[in-house]
Amino acid sequence: MSSLLQELTEKALAKNVPLSVQLDLTYRCNERCVHCYLDHDDHGEMTTAEIKHLLDEMADAGVFVLSLSGGEIFLRKDLFEILEYARFQRQFCVKLKTNAIMIREREAARLKEIGVESIQISIYSHRPEVHDGITLVPGSLQRSLTAARFLKSQGLRVIFANVLMTENAQDYRGVISLAEELGVESTLDPTVTPMMDGDRSVLSLGADQATLRGVFRDQGLVGDVNEFCAIPAPADEDSLAALPCSAGHTACYVSPYGDVFPCVQFPLPTGNVRKQKFIDIWRHSEKMNEVRAIRLKDLTTCTSCTHVTSCTRCPGLAFMEGNMRGPSSQDCEKSFVRTGVPSANMLVKKRATANLVQIGALPNSPSASAAALA
Amino acid sequence: MSKLYMARNPRAAARSLDGEMMIMSGRDSTLFTLNKTATILWQSADGATPLDEIVEKKICTEFEVEPNEALADAETLARELADHEILQISEAPIIRNAAGEKR
Numbered sequence: 001m002s003s004l005l006q007e008l009t010e011k012a013l014a015k016n017v018p019l020s021v022q023l024d025l026t027y028r029c030n031e032r033c034v035h036c037y038l039d040h041d042d043h044g045e046m047t048t049a050e051i052k053h054l055l056d057e058m059a060d061a062g063v064f065v066l067s068l069s070g071g072e073i074f075l076r077k078d079l080f081e082i083l084e085y086a087r088f089q090r091q092f093c094v095k096l097k098t099n100a101i102m103i104r105e106r107e108a109a110r111l112k113e114i115g116v117e118s119i120q121i122s123i124y125s126h127r128p129e130v131h132d133g134i135t136l137v138p139g140s141l142q143r144s145l146t147a148a149r150f151l152k153s154q155g156l157r158v159i160f161a162n163v164l165m166t167e168n169a170q171d172y173r174g175v176i177s178l179a180e181e182l183g184v185e186s187t188l189d190p191t192v193t194p195m196m197d198g199d200r201s202v203l204s205l206g207a208d209q210a211t212l213r214g215v216f217r218d219q220g221l222v223g224d225v226n227e228f229c230a231i232p233a234p235a236d237e238d239s240l241a242a243l244p245c246s247a248g249h250t251a252c253y254v255s256p257y258g259d260v261f262p263c264v265q266f267p268l269p270t271g272n273v274r275k276q277k278f279i280d281i282w283r284h285s286e287k288m289n290e291v292r293a294i295r296l297k298d299l300t301t302c303t304s305c306t307h308v309t310s311c312t313r314c315p316g317l318a319f320m321e322g323n324m325r326g327p328s329s330q331d332c333e334k335s336f337v338r339t340g341v342p343s344a345n346m347l348v349k350k351r352a353t354a355n356l357v358q359i360g361a362l363p364n365s366p367s368a369s370a371a372a373l374a
Numbered sequence: 375m376s377k378l379y380m381a382r383n384p385r386a387a388a389r390s391l392d393g394e395m396m397i398m399s400g401r402d403s404t405l406f407t408l409n410k411t412a413t414i415l416w417q418s419a420d421g422a423t424p425l426d427e428i429v430e431k432k433i434c435t436e437f438e439v440e441p442n443e444a445l446a447d448a449e450t451l452a453r454e455l456a457d458h459e460i461l462q463i464s465e466a467p468i469i470r471n472a473a474g475e476k477r
Binding site for chain 2: 002004005008011012015017019059063064088091115118
């Protein structure tokens with residue numbers, strides 16, 4: 001983060017200003033990614049007028065960075081009307097997240113005229129059979145890459161966003177090379193998010209520990225491997241007073257139905273912009289303020305963990321596990337794979353399992369036989 | 375001396391954060407904060423009011439500064455902001471349609 005951006009973020013934090021918002025315009029999508037956490041049916045998206053009204057409220061509240069995402073945003077017939085309003089009437093810095101398969105030369109030229117800051121495109125592999133196997137749309141990689149070329153030829157900033165899973169574990173280097181070849185940026189996210197309804201079955205698609213270990217020791221990705229994988233210094237009082245993340249502090253998320261959450265990955269409803277003003281939800285929602293009050297020292301289990309200050313712990317994933325102050329097991333695993341040191345949460349779980357083993361089985365029970373075989 | 379007109383570059387992103395103006399350049403996404411004088415120029419850049427009038431009515435009344443010196447400094451600043459694609463400057467009024475395109 002640049003020093004000026006850091007300074008502005010600190011100021012926004014001090015003044016309780018929501019500097020950035022992700023607004024999902026729709027959950028409808030023309031791809032069916034195997035790891036997606038959304039319900040793609042339309043349950044009553046905000047209208048164009050409602051979205052423009054929300055943009056007015058968000059601009060007045062101080063929102064500067066507006067990330068428009070979905071679902072697939074290009075399925076909204078009013079997308080360009082919304083974009084023009086956001087840019088020319090309310091001067092947002094607009095970032096787009098899309099699969100790009102509906103972007104042709106004409107759309108790329110319009111995005112250039114409108115002046116979006118960046119376009120993030122989901123690319124899961126450089127190999128069509130793998131990417132299309134994840135999106136479940138034949139030809140989707142080719143179409144996304146064609147769009148990326150159109151956007152790049154307009155001088156727009158393009159970022160490939162890849163999610164690391166078992167299915168594409170061998171391909172992240174290929175995506176990076178493809179991005180370099182096209183002159184675009186790329187990111188790699190090792191997190192698979194549970195479904196918004198709480199279904200965690202998609203987590204089984206996530207990369208295994210061996211893959212993560214390789215990624216975390218890839219100098220091209222993490223820079224200095226020794227530094228990246230180092231065991232952190234013990235936490236002091238100051239570091240424990242730090243915020244867990246920006247969710248609810250300088251950032252939040254609004255769904256296509258107007259529900260406001262601390263983050264797209266933190267499905268705690270804090271209000272609805274169809275019923276309340278955005279700024280009132282941001283400032284006065286009890287739940288938003290509860291999230292906002294949490295510091296690292298308030299976390300259960302994690303406060304005593306070796307990794308507390310360096311962990312990528314996501315409060316939203318922790319919330320989806322049942323406790324927004326608790327550990328996020330996915331992040332515990334990442335900290336363990338990165339450093340080789342188990343997290344406090346992992347040790348607690350291990351002790352619990354060990355205690356169960358110590359109870360033992362009754363003689364002649366099936367599990368006693370199984371234990372004997374083992 | 376010819377008149378200078380300024381308009382906000384529609385490709386720039388802008389927001390006031392507790393009175394401090396944040397601007398992201400439309401050219402390369404560089405982030406700037408504007409000082410008081412630059413903020414006055416940005417807020418007054420309607421494409422129709424000439425710079426000398428803005429300086430006389432909004433800068434000289436705000437700061438104790440000699441008018442000719444203020445105008446010269448403001449013109450330098452306006453050109454610098456134009457270089458970063460934050461403002462557009464012209465010797466004729468700048469008129470745009472609702473989509474931000476010049477007419």
